[in-house]
Amino acid sequence: MEENRMTTSELQESIEQLVNEKRFGKIREVLTAHEPADIALFLGETDPQLLPILFRILPKELAAETFVEMDSNEQELLINAFSERELKDVVDELFVDDAVDIIEEMPANVVKRILRHTDPETRNSINEILRYPKDSAGSIMTTEYVTLRPNMTVSESFDKIRRTGVDKETIYTCYVTNQNRQLLGLVSVRDLLLSPYNTSINAIMATNIISVETLDDRENVANMFDKYDFISLPVVDKEYRLVGIVTFDDAIDVIQEEATEDIQKMSAMLPTDDNYFKTSAWKHAKNRIMWLLFLMLSATITGAIIQKYESAFTAIPILVSFIPMITGTGGNCGSQSSTMIIRGLALNEIKPRNMPKIILKELTIALICGTILSIVNGIRIFIMYQGSNPLFLSIVTGLSLIGTAIIAKMLGGTLPILAKICKLDPALMASPLITTIVDTCSVMIFFNIALWVMTWGIS
Amino acid sequence: MEENRMTTSELQESIEQLVNEKRFGKIREVLTAHEPADIALFLGETDPQLLPILFRILPKELAAETFVEMDSNEQELLINAFSERELKDVVDELFVDDAVDIIEEMPANVVKRILRHTDPETRNSINEILRYPKDSAGSIMTTEYVTLRPNMTVSESFDKIRRTGVDKETIYTCYVTNQNRQLLGLVSVRDLLLSPYNTSINAIMATNIISVETLDDRENVANMFDKYDFISLPVVDKEYRLVGIVTFDDAIDVIQEEATEDIQKMSAMLPTDDNYFKTSAWKHAKNRIMWLLFLMLSATITGAIIQKYESAFTAIPILVSFIPMITGTGGNCGSQSSTMIIRGLALNEIKPRNMPKIILKELTIALICGTILSIVNGIRIFIMYQGSNPLFLSIVTGLSLIGTAIIAKMLGGTLPILAKICKLDPALMASPLITTIVDTCSVMIFFNIALWVMTWGIS
Numbered sequence: 015m016e017e018n019r020m021t022t023s024e025l026q027e028s029i030e031q032l033v034n035e036k037r038f039g040k041i042r043e044v045l046t047a048h049e050p051a052d053i054a055l056f057l058g059e060t061d062p063q064l065l066p067i068l069f070r071i072l073p074k075e076l077a078a079e080t081f082v083e084m085d086s087n088e089q090e091l092l093i094n095a096f097s098e099r100e101l102k103d104v105v106d107e108l109f110v111d112d113a114v115d116i117i118e119e120m121p122a123n124v125v126k127r128i129l130r131h132t133d134p135e136t137r138n139s140i141n142e143i144l145r146y147p148k149d150s151a152g153s154i155m156t157t158e159y160v161t162l163r164p165n166m167t168v169s170e171s172f173d174k175i176r177r178t179g180v181d182k183e184t185i186y187t188c189y190v191t192n193q194n195r196q197l198l199g200l201v202s203v204r205d206l207l208l209s210p211y212n213t214s215i216n217a218i219m220a221t222n223i224i225s226v227e228t229l230d231d232r233e234n235v236a237n238m239f240d241k242y243d244f245i246s247l248p249v250v251d252k253e254y255r256l257v258g259i260v261t262f263d264d265a266i267d268v269i270q271e272e273a274t275e276d277i278q279k280m281s282a283m284l285p286t287d288d289n290y291f292k293t294s295a296w297k298h299a300k301n302r303i304m305w306l307l308f309l310m311l312s313a314t315i316t317g318a319i320i321q322k323y324e325s326a327f328t329a330i331p332i333l334v335s336f337i338p339m340i341t342g343t344g345g346n347c348g349s350q351s352s353t354m355i356i357r358g359l360a361l362n363e364i365k366p367r368n369m370p371k372i373i374l375k376e377l378t379i380a381l382i383c384g385t386i387l388s389i390v391n392g393i394r395i396f397i398m399y400q401g402s403n404p405l406f407l408s409i410v411t412g413l414s415l416i417g418t419a420i421i422a423k424m425l426g427g428t429l430p431i432l433a434k435i436c437k438l439d440p441a442l443m444a445s446p447l448i449t450t451i452v453d454t455c456s457v458m459i460f461f462n463i464a465l466w467v468m469t470w471g472i473s
Numbered sequence: 474m475e476e477n478r479m480t481t482s483e484l485q486e487s488i489e490q491l492v493n494e495k496r497f498g499k500i501r502e503v504l505t506a507h508e509p510a511d512i513a514l515f516l517g518e519t520d521p522q523l524l525p526i527l528f529r530i531l532p533k534e535l536a537a538e539t540f541v542e543m544d545s546n547e548q549e550l551l552i553n554a555f556s557e558r559e560l561k562d563v564v565d566e567l568f569v570d571d572a573v574d575i576i577e578e579m580p581a582n583v584v585k586r587i588l589r590h591t592d593p594e595t596r597n598s599i600n601e602i603l604r605y606p607k608d609s610a611g612s613i614m615t616t617e618y619v620t621l622r623p624n625m626t627v628s629e630s631f632d633k634i635r636r637t638g639v640d641k642e643t644i645y646t647c648y649v650t651n652q653n654r655q656l657l658g659l660v661s662v663r664d665l666l667l668s669p670y671n672t673s674i675n676a677i678m679a680t681n682i683i684s685v686e687t688l689d690d691r692e693n694v695a696n697m698f699d700k701y702d703f704i705s706l707p708v709v710d711k712e713y714r715l716v717g718i719v720t721f722d723d724a725i726d727v728i729q730e731e732a733t734e735d736i737q738k739m740s741a742m743l744p745t746d747d748n749y750f751k752t753s754a755w756k757h758a759k760n761r762i763m764w765l766l767f768l769m770l771s772a773t774i775t776g777a778i779i780q781k782y783e784s785a786f787t788a789i790p791i792l793v794s795f796i797p798m799i800t801g802t803g804g805n806c807g808s809q810s811s812t813m814i815i816r817g818l819a820l821n822e823i824k825p826r827n828m829p830k831i832i833l834k835e836l837t838i839a840l841i842c843g844t845i846l847s848i849v850n851g852i853r854i855f856i857m858y859q860g861s862n863p864l865f866l867s868i869v870t871g872l873s874l875i876g877t878a879i880i881a882k883m884l885g886g887t888l889p890i891l892a893k894i895c896k897l898d899p900a901l902m903a904s905p906l907i908t909t910i911v912d913t914c915s916v917m918i919f920f921n922i923a924l925w926v927m928t929w930g931i932s
Contacts, residue, residue, distance in 0.1 A: 048681070185663055203662055204638065204644055204645075207631065207644065208638060222507070239725060240725050241510045245721075262722075263698075263721075266702075269725065269732075273732035278812060278816070290822060295841065298838045302838065303845055306842055310801070321793075327790075334779055339772040343765060345804075345908070346764065350761050353739075363748060390770075445740060446804075446808065
């Protein structure tokens with residue numbers, strides 16, 4: 015970072031002092047030396063009373079860029095403090111996709127005020143994007159892109175970019191369409207710059223275009239940016255008409271949000287991309303309690319099974335003390351496998367048709383891991399349980415560990431794929447649910463093996 | 474997608490047929506209609522014998538772009554099949570950062586062959602990047618960027634871009650440096666296009682530059698792309714000399730890889746970004762067994778505690794059947810909290826100094842969740858355990874659930890932060906380790922509460 019840039023807390027201190035001294039010109043100078051995202055971060059931590067004052071100090075364009083980066087509650091606070099003139103200034107500078115993001119978070123009366131200040135064309139675009147489902151390509155696209163015609167020359171194209179480019183989200187990929195708005199090809203500014211001025215667009219445009227449809231899943235769209243390294247991706251309707259573009263920065267946001275959502279689902283929570291600190295304890299509890307209740311009640315099945323084998327553990331009480339080890343290992347084995355499969359499915363590296371291959375692989379891994387665990391566990395038992403029949407204990411626990419590892423890795427390897435086939439989110443089949451299911455199985459395996467080995471006459 | 478594009482398996486079939494018919498011209502036509510990433514995917518699934526033949530059919534530039542997208546074992550297979558001439562053709566077309574990625578995965582003799590075909594300047598760049606630690610900004614940067622001087626005009630800048638741009642990874646952000654290669658500012662092609670030709674770069678360049686240093690953590694660098702929406706980010710040395718740039722596509726790769734690594738660590742595995750299917754069962758088992766062993770042995774502590782309370786559960790055997798519910802709920806509560814904190818730390822939304830706030834929030838959440846769980850559990854016990862003293866059981870399990878929820882959420886909320894403070898990876902403090910620790914605590918809480926409530930005379 016450069017010297018004249020400060021950390022958020024340094025900025026905080028210096029601005030507070032400047033506010034006290036009423037040196038607003040200097041505040042403007044200090045703030046404008048920062049990126050919009052950093053100014054938004056700083057404004058989010060200042061006194062809400064100061065927020066509108068500091069925001070008004072920013073130059074118009076920077077103010078709009080900063081506004082986009084703020085949290086929705088601060089945006090709402092500002093909109094309520096804005097005059098109609100100020101609101102129009104900010105709204106005028108917004109890109110359509112950013113306006114949609116803001117509108118989605120605002121209460122109805124604020125939305126009305128915002129829409130009143132947008133021109134009819136923009137309002138149409140906003141309403142169109144709002145109509146697409148939350149997780150679709152349409153919902154993350156923008157309608158501000160540069161279109162060219164195939165019969166234009168490079169120099170005419172540059173003229174058009176110079177004329178219209180300032181209002182477009184990206185100018186680096188231009189889309190070539192016919193009169194019916196159907197997508198014919200694309201040209202990058204790089205290609206334009208490296209071609210003679212009189213070349214026709216027709217001659218240099220790429221025609222093997224990868225595009226997405228408005229209703230495609232936004233996660234798949236984001237993964238295409240990862241795969242192909244595009245700056246933007248065209249969104250078309252059923253008639254192959256260009257209706258919008260998705261840009262790489264939105265794809266990065268989607269990738270981060272989807273990873274966060276998956277990680278939260280994998281830990282038995284309802285997914286949210288709200289800030290941890292700005293979410294109330296009640297809201298957090300609400301996101302967590304349903305899974306906790308469901309898993310708690312499911313765990314009672316394991317309890318009922320243990321109860322069924324009361325005779326076994328009252329005869330040999332030491333067996334009970336091995337339960338946490340067996341169930342814990344089963345849970346860990348299962349969550350390892352399910353994690354690999356869930357992530358592989360999310361990144362499109364694993365497909366449902368790969369299931370037989372996965373079963374074979376997980377079975378081999380289970381045998382290797384189970385055997386090693388049994389051996390180490392056997393050694394530990396012979397060292398620590400000299401007085402309580404180590405041979406019996408190590409045979410029972412060893413066989414149980416292998417059996418549990420196999421069941422756990424089979425369930426972990428297949429349940430996420432079955433979820434995907436049933437159109438459920440594979441991330442639901444992660445550690446907590448697998449652990450609960452495996453607990454039940456492993457306790458049954460353990461006591462049945464114990465009862466069986468007891469008949470050998472070594473207990 | 475456009476009509477003439479096929480899925481990998483369709484492509485497979487049609488190419489196989491064309492190979493049988495020896496129609497190589499047609500194969501070239503079919504393949505060149507696809508993106509390099511898709512061709513690489515297809516080649517990765519074809520017969521290794523056919524691989525060099527199909528690869529040779531590709532036009533030179535597309536061949537190099539496809540080569541970059543392939544898995545390292547296929548790259549190695551190809552390099553071994555290449556003549557010196559063919560190898561030089563591919564190497565000549567590689568960007569420096571891609572060359573580094575390939576070299577890092579190759580055995581020493583192949584690396585020597587590759588380096589022999591690079592010109593001295595590129596070889597120096599490659600060696601320089603190879604010197605940076607694996608997780609640093611330096612290791613993901615490229616040295617191919619456009620530099621301008623402050624006294625150039627816009628039209629001179631376009632001349633330079635046209636002259637040198639073809640070999641640069643991005644031309645959309647140009648970097649302005651002085652004679653000592655120190656970074657003075659940056660200019661986007663957008664700014665150039667929207668300015669008159671005779672404007673001097675000095676007048677339009679941005680000077681508040683966000684840059685990173687060569688040794689900065691690559692995850693932080695990637696998060697800056699998420700925050701600021703840059704196309705590229707300059708990498709400088711201690712003397713503020715420009716040594717490279719990181720582009721958004723590399724940032725996307727890092728974001729995906731870091732999310733995968735975190736998810737794997739959070740499920741008690743050594744992280745790897747190798748393909749699931751191309752990794753042998755032995756390698757998978759190796760990545761998983763250390764944590765399984767460690768957690769299995771840790772779980773024996775819980776076992777030992779249970780053994781200590783043998784008198785309690787032989788007196789009231791039904792208590793044993795509640796152990797899975799108590800430990801399971803504790804594990805789930807703990808992993809919910811640790812997940813929120815680990816992800817928040819990874820995205821820089823949570824800082825170690827927020828610990829007091831987090832403890833307070835998690836404590837409130839634990840009380841809310843614990844109380845609800847206790848009530849539901851109490852109702853269940855009164856319905857299902859009419860014959861076995863439901864009052865005693867529901868008090869013991871209810872208090873245990875609240876106590877366990879508090880301990881679990883405290884541990885889950887603080888251990889990842891303590892790990893971060895101790896310069897360990899917070900992702901290690903995820904579900905499996907938290908579950909094992911919480912198991913021990915919850916069993917102790919449960920039996921102590923049981924023994925205490927027994928003294929009330931209601932058992």
